[in-house]
Amino acid sequence: GAVVSQHPSRVICKSGTSVKIECRSLDFQATTMFWYRQFPKQSLMLMATSNEGSKATYEQGVEKDKFLINHASLTLSTLTVTSAHPEDSSFYICSARDSRQGLNTEAFFGQGTRLTVV
Amino acid sequence: GESVGLHLPTLSVQEGDNSIINCAYSNSASDYFIWYKQESGKGPQFIIDIRSNMDKRQGQRVTVLLNKTVKHLSLQIAATQPGDSAVYFCAENRHDYKLSFGAGTTVTVRA
Numbered sequence: 001g002a003v004v005s006q007h008p009s010r011v012i013c014k015s016g017t018s019v020k021i022e023c024r025s026l027d028f029q030a031t032t033m034f035w036y037r038q039f040p041k042q043s044l045m046l047m048a049t050s051n052e053g054s055k056a057t058y059e060q061g062v063e064k065d066k067f068l069i070n071h072a073s074l075t076l077s078t079l080t081v082t083s084a085h086p087e088d089s090s091f092y093i094c095s096a097r098d099s100r101q102g103l104n105t106e107a108f109f110g111q112g113t114r115l116t117v118v
Numbered sequence: 119g120e121s122v123g124l125h126l127p128t129l130s131v132q133e134g135d136n137s138i139i140n141c142a143y144s145n146s147a148s149d150y151f152i153w154y155k156q157e158s159g160k161g162p163q164f165i166i167d168i169r170s171n172m173d174k175r176q177g178q179r180v181t182v183l184l185n186k187t188v189k190h191l192s193l194q195i196a197a198t199q200p201g202d203s204a205v206y207f208c209a210e211n212r213h214d215y216k217l218s219f220g221a222g223t224t225v226t227v228r229a
Contacts (some may be wrong), residue, residue, distance in 0.1 A: 006161070034216065043207060044162070044219045093161050095217070103215035104150045104169075110162035 004029045004096050006110025013084055013117055021079045021113045022092030023050075029074040030096035034107065035067070038091040050077040074099070086118040091115075128224045137195040140162045141208035146189060150211035153182060153193045155204045155224075165193070195225075203227045210228060 003026040013019050013110040031052045036044040048069055056069035068080040091114055095107040130136045149170035154162035166177045168184050175182050181194040191208050205224050209217045
């Protein structure tokens with residue numbers, strides 16, 4: 001099956017610093033990738049949609065300047081949490097669909113990144 | 119707003135028994151649904167999907183049922199095993215092709 005690789009799996013950073021999370025589709029191309037945030041014992045909340053070669057679209061309530069998204073190639077999207085604060089601590093997950101299969105198909109998920117801001 | 123939700127937050131099942139996990143959705147226009155399994159500290163893993171032109175779909179030990187009349191989705195796991203312990207989410211493909219997740223059901227398998 002298709003593989004989505006997310007890196008790093010865990011990161012601890014100091015308050016005020018920025019952290020970059022990478023999401024790669026290893027064996028397929030993805031013109032669109034999705035970034036989710038998940039708090040403990042809660043569901044996945046869609047943060048933004050990453051579009052290759054264009055600006056990301058953000059869900060209502062998500063700060064664009066706080067969560068910078070770059071989708072520079074068909075296999076890589078990055079999420080940068082800028083000026084991180086303890087309340088940004090969470091589990092961040094990316095997903096992608098195979099561009100050749102269309103948009104009404106399963107999405108493959110990365111293994112997630114546990115961010116802890118101290 | 120339109121969303122996908124789950125009826126029960128937890129389910130405890132004896133090893134070897136069958137499990138049934140339920141999900142209610144509110145968008146009658148949705149035409150594609152997916153069940154995911156998420157183990158602790160990991161990303162969601164695809165289990166099975168179903169399109170709205172079907173009522174039932176079977177996989178290995180899993181069956182998904184779709185009742186469009188009452189907007190209900192269920193996942194049946196046959197002969198539940200300890201490795202099935204996880205959180206299960208149903209997801210609905212929104213009109214803009216973004217996935218909307220339900221609240222999740224935590225399944226615990228008793229030995």
